[in-house]
Amino acid sequence: MAELKVIGNAQNLDKQSKLVVTAKLDFSADRNFPGKLFTRILPSPYAHAKIKSIDTSQADAYPGVKATCTYNDCPIFSQTLTYWGQEVAAVAAVDPNTAARALELIKVEYEILPFVLNPDDSFKAGAASVGTWAEGNVTTETKQNRGDVDAGFAQANTIVEDTIGWSGYFHHNCLEPRSAVAYWVGEDVYIWTCSQNPSAHRSSVANVLKMPQSRIHLVSHGTGVAQGEKTTQEHAILAAVLAKKAGAPVETHLNRTEYMSMGRHQYPGKGTLKMGCKSDGTIVAIDATLYADVGGDTDPPSRTRAAGYHPETREQYICANNRNQNYDIATNKPKTGYYRSVGDPTGSFIMEIMIDQMAYKLNMDPVQFRLKNLITLANPHQDLNRPYSSVALKECLQWAADNIGWSSKFHAPGAKTLSDGRLHGIGIAVSNVAKGALAVSAASMMHLTKDGKVYNNAGIARAAGGTNSAVCHIIAEVLTLPYDDVMTGDWGNMDVCPEGGGQNGSMRTISYGAACQRGAEDMKTQIIAAGAAQLGIDVADADLKDGSVYSKSNPTKTKKISEIAAANSTVLVGRGYTWAKVLQRDIPGFKAGTACETKTMDACAVEIAVDTETGEIEVLSMTNADDCGKVIFRKGAEGQIEAGSEHILAQALFYEQIHDQATGAVLNPGFLDNKVTTFLDWDDTRCKNTLIESDDACGPFGCKGLGEPVLNAYVAFNNAFYNATGKWIKTAPITPAKVLQALGKA
Amino acid sequence: MSEKERENETLGLSRREFLKDAGLIVGGATVGSMAFMSACGGTAEKTATQTVTKTVISTGPATTGVAETATLGLYKLNVNGNDYWVQLETDWSLVFVLRNKLSMFSVKEGCSLGECGSCTVLVDGVPMYSCLMLAVEAQGKKITTVEGLSNGITLSKIQQSFVDNYGFQCGYCTPGMMLAAKALLDANPKPTQDDVRQALAGHICICTGYTKILDSVVKAGG
Numbered sequence: 031m032a033e034l035k036v037i038g039n040a041q042n043l044d045k046q047s048k049l050v051v052t053a054k055l056d057f058s059a060d061r062n063f064p065g066k067l068f069t070r071i072l073p074s075p076y077a078h079a080k081i082k083s084i085d086t087s088q089a090d091a092y093p094g095v096k097a098t099c100t101y102n103d104c105p106i107f108s109q110t111l112t113y114w115g116q117e118v119a120a121v122a123a124v125d126p127n128t129a130a131r132a133l134e135l136i137k138v139e140y141e142i143l144p145f146v147l148n149p150d151d152s153f154k155a156g157a158a159s160v161g162t163w164a165e166g167n168v169t170t171e172t173k174q175n176r177g178d179v180d181a182g183f184a185q186a187n188t189i190v191e192d193t194i195g196w197s198g199y200f201h202h203n204c205l206e207p208r209s210a211v212a213y214w215v216g217e218d219v220y221i222w223t224c225s226q227n228p229s230a231h232r233s234s235v236a237n238v239l240k241m242p243q244s245r246i247h248l249v250s251h252g253t254g255v256a257q258g259e260k261t262t263q264e265h266a267i268l269a270a271v272l273a274k275k276a277g278a279p280v281e282t283h284l285n286r287t288e289y290m291s292m293g294r295h296q297y298p299g300k301g302t303l304k305m306g307c308k309s310d311g312t313i314v315a316i317d318a319t320l321y322a323d324v325g326g327d328t329d330p331p332s333r334t335r336a337a338g339y340h341p342e343t344r345e346q347y348i349c350a351n352n353r354n355q356n357y358d359i360a361t362n363k364p365k366t367g368y369y370r371s372v373g374d375p376t377g378s379f380i381m382e383i384m385i386d387q388m389a390y391k392l393n394m395d396p397v398q399f400r401l402k403n404l405i406t407l408a409n410p411h412q413d414l415n416r417p418y419s420s421v422a423l424k425e426c427l428q429w430a431a432d433n434i435g436w437s438s439k440f441h442a443p444g445a446k447t448l449s450d451g452r453l454h455g456i457g458i459a460v461s462n463v464a465k466g467a468l469a470v471s472a473a474s475m476m477h478l479t480k481d482g483k484v485y486n487n488a489g490i491a492r493a494a495g496g497t498n499s500a501v502c503h504i505i506a507e508v509l510t511l512p513y514d515d516v517m518t519g520d521w522g523n524m525d526v527c528p529e530g531g532g533q534n535g536s537m538r539t540i541s542y543g544a545a546c547q548r549g550a551e552d553m554k555t556q557i558i559a560a561g562a563a564q565l566g567i568d569v570a571d572a573d574l575k576d577g578s579v580y581s582k583s584n585p586t587k588t589k590k591i592s593e594i595a596a597a598n599s600t601v602l603v604g605r606g607y608t609w610a611k612v613l614q615r616d617i618p619g620f621k622a623g624t625a626c627e628t629k630t631m632d633a634c635a636v637e638i639a640v641d642t643e644t645g646e647i648e649v650l651s652m653t654n655a656d657d658c659g660k661v662i663f664r665k666g667a668e669g670q671i672e673a674g675s676e677h678i679l680a681q682a683l684f685y686e687q688i689h690d691q692a693t694g695a696v697l698n699p700g701f702l703d704n705k706v707t708t709f710l711d712w713d714d715t716r717c718k719n720t721l722i723e724s725d726d727a728c729g730p731f732g733c734k735g736l737g738e739p740v741l742n743a744y745v746a747f748n749n750a751f752y753n754a755t756g757k758w759i760k761t762a763p764i765t766p767a768k769v770l771q772a773l774g775k776a
Numbered sequence: 777m778s779e780k781e782r783e784n785e786t787l788g789l790s791r792r793e794f795l796k797d798a799g800l801i802v803g804g805a806t807v808g809s810m811a812f813m814s815a816c817g818g819t820a821e822k823t824a825t826q827t828v829t830k831t832v833i834s835t836g837p838a839t840t841g842v843a844e845t846a847t848l849g850l851y852k853l854n855v856n857g858n859d860y861w862v863q864l865e866t867d868w869s870l871v872f873v874l875r876n877k878l879s880m881f882s883v884k885e886g887c888s889l890g891e892c893g894s895c896t897v898l899v900d901g902v903p904m905y906s907c908l909m910l911a912v913e914a915q916g917k918k919i920t921t922v923e924g925l926s927n928g929i930t931l932s933k934i935q936q937s938f939v940d941n942y943g944f945q946c947g948y949c950t951p952g953m954m955l956a957a958k959a960l961l962d963a964n965p966k967p968t969q970d971d972v973r974q975a976l977a978g979h980i981c982i983c984t985g986y987t988k989i990l991d992s993v994v995k996a997g998g
Contacts, residue, residue, distance in 0.1 A: 044939075044942060048931065048939065051954065052928045052935065053882030053922040053923070053947075053951045056881065057948065060881035061881070062879050062881075066876065125865060125868060126872065204982070205946070206948045252947060254886075255983045285888035285889065286886070286888060286891065494983035494984070668942075672987055673985040675985075677982065702891050708986075709977050709979070709989075710974075710977050712987070714986070714987040
């Protein structure tokens with residue numbers, strides 16, 4: 031590959047930097063229209079109930095109220111309520127306080143129904159119905175089989191079996207809560223919203239409102255992070271319905287309490303895993319029964335969630351005999367969805383504790399045991415028999431281990447006490463995350479200005495990580511232009527941008543980036559043709575280099591892109607489409623064009639001190655390595671791994687939504703009680719991160735993408751805790767109370 | 777019980793509930809209390825020039841007798857050096873008024889609970905959560921938002937440092953962080969990383985990475 035001039039350059043800034051620091055980058059609610067109304071939502075006071083009657087007449091008549099809606103006229107509401115805090119009705123009024131007061135005038139008669147919060151209870155025969163699926167509380171049951179598990183166990187001389195979980199009920203807690211503004215003009219609705227996938231959401235909003243897509247004008251500029259939460263558009267649909275009823279612009283903007291119950295959460299997982307190994311440490315059989323707690327969610331995707339733990343439980347380690355039985359279980363808790371990746375944090379949580387249990391039982395070093403069994407590029411995806419487009423799991427693991435000083439710090443469980451009496455422990459874990467559903471429809475469209483700059487209209491919203499900037503790198507690289515000459519035009523505006531293929535599934539840089547690479551190549555062809563015509567040379571003799579078209583036979587004949595654009599009678603427009611997820615070049619054993627799997631891989635190692643009196647855990651050092659393929663936008667990538675490593679701390683130690691067992695209420699719906707990592711928790715001198723840039727054979731310029739996947743391996747903390755104390759904590763997060771309980775002190 | 781209170785009771789809005797709704801228990805400042813008394817028909821004098829009684833909208837039988845629940849008044853707010861006369865309800869939060877009456881959209885409402893710091897503005901140079909402050913409490917004080925940090929053409933040192941050090945990702949918490957940073961740098965022009973950590977402790981970010989924000993502020997001082 032030719033030397034890259036733009037891609038990976040650490041000097042390149044975020045394209046929207048100045049918009050951000052002047053706060054001119056608009057988020058969905060950042061717009062004023064005369065007469066804009068404000069919304070408050072009535073939350074369900076019950077974890078499971080049926081609305082027998084609802085009367086909004088007093089609220090409708092309350093001064094300042096312009097519209098109300100309920101399940102009778104807005105499809106985001108339901109007559110059956112399946113979790114505490116679920117939307118019951120909404121009021122649009124001249125200001126939020128008026129709307130809040132009017133909520134108290136809505137008369138609702140509920141039929142209170144039995145509820146079930148604990149997924150283990152929900153799973154049992156005879157459990158109370160959660161009310162989401164008529165067929166029962168187990169919403170999905172799937173099986174995955176490979177090889178002969180019984181024969182595998184017959185070869186094993188060491189077997190471990192345990193149940194791990196439940197992992198935590200994590201809310202994404204995006205700084206910008208869900209918000210939207212909508213108004214109508216005739217039959218058309220204009221919606222500004224925070225969306226991870228504006229093109230898909232234009233279509234889903236159209237479906238829900240039973241309108242043609244052409245009547246939906248949907249814009250998603252800023253998203254105050256998304257991380258898997260902003261994958262649905264209930265709040266935008268509500269704004270649209272209220273705006274139509276009121277005949278005025280309506281803003282919906284959840285406060286934190288509403289957001290914590292009405293937003294989505296990670297679906298926690300549990301697994302009973304049996305693993306067999308030969309005495310040399312070769313894994314020969316894995317039998318896994320996996321459970322996901324999907325909450326009170328009624329959306330179809332909830333039906334295949336425990337199956338999403340397969341990348342860690344079936345694919346990460348070489349094993350010929352593998353049996354998975356997966357169950358998704360409904361409970362009367364707030365709805366769930368994807369959280370910073372699909373099932374991988376939980377898959378890793380279940381699998382990596384089992385891997386450590388086996389390593390200790392075999393008396394092998396956990397790093398060495400992993401190195402012996404982890405996949406490499408030579409191992410195709412074991413279920414699909416497809417090649418990976420790159421694999422650097424072992425490199426990630428080795429880097430994390432080397433940089434934390436594993437070989438000198440690892441010890442037998444409970445064997446090291448620090449001078450202050452605390453117990454020292456060290457742990458490690460790995461994970462992998464699918465990148466890029468490349469087959470999805472993603473298209474790019476860019477045009478060349480008359481002074482030779484490129485404007486790319488991106489059908490994706492701005493989210494953390496800077497994909498808009500990343501794709502400008504790709505376009506500049508193809509067109510041999512300086513980074514500054516490629517701009518993001520309007521973005522996330524579905525009236526002007528072609529479908530960007532979405533940002534969920536961590537696929538922006540790879541999928542949309544591929545579309546942009548092709549779009550830039552399309553433009554390059556046109557520039558060369560226009561340049562050749564203007565230079566009076568044959569197209570076959572012309573090429574592009576350093577921003578100029580030149581004659582290969584006579585390199586003195588050159589013309590700059592800016593001069594070509596100025597002299598050209600038409601505007602050049604480049605168009606590109608993403609490619610199927612196939613190898614773009616040969617790799618050992620596989621030809622270009624073969625369908626492939628593309629995964630970001632990561633490892634986390636952590637060294638902790640456990641205070642056996644208070645249960646407090648202090649992080650002494652932490653290392654994170656992430657194989658994201660070729661780094662495109664370096665500043666963004668470094669930010670992603672750093673932010674991911676900060677959030678590991680929260681998931682591992684203190685971040686969790688707690689539900690009242692008596693009512694199902696969310697007991698800690700705020701940042702203070704459901705604590706995220708803060709400035710005071712974070713000491714960057716104790717954390718070392720790296721990006722391992724494997725040259726991916728599928729993604730544009732060898733990239734795979736990021737999306738903070740490093741936090742998937744937060745289970746390294748549980749492993750470190752075992753190393754410190756010789757006791758397992760098999761749930762997350764590891765709170766002081768759990769520590770004391772594990773140590774027999776509480 | 778006054779007639780007005782009886783009317784409120786009829787509606788199920790007791791005096792105490794109104795107080796709670798209006799956010800006055802949280803706000804609790806003198807101006808807020810006066811506004812509350814005034815709203816409830818009390819006689820406290822306002823510092824604002826004019827008090828306008830909200831028109832009672834004609835209502836159906838169920839709500840006959842609904843009285844005004846908050847008082848509309850004309851107040852002067854000083855934002856980024858400019859005086860604005862604003863028609864305010866006394867129960868409006870400062871963040872609501874800055875955003876929706878003055879179009880200062882740099883002020884982001886992240887939690888509405890005083891927990892995240894996104895809505896921070898400077899009030900007489902001191903960082904305050906504008907979701908926890910009533911707009912009427914801001915009378916006579918100088919409010920600074922990001923719109924007042926620079927003219928947008930030449931960035932302020934803080935803004936430039938956030939650009940250079942990539943002290944943001946999604947950008948939602950950034951305005952509040954930059955204003956808290958300004959208050960710190962005004963008082964302590966060469967802060968250490970620990971100084972910044974303490975000064976920004978009331979601000980939450982979940983996507984940028986705190987180190988880059990710390991660097992941005994320290995380098996803006998250096």
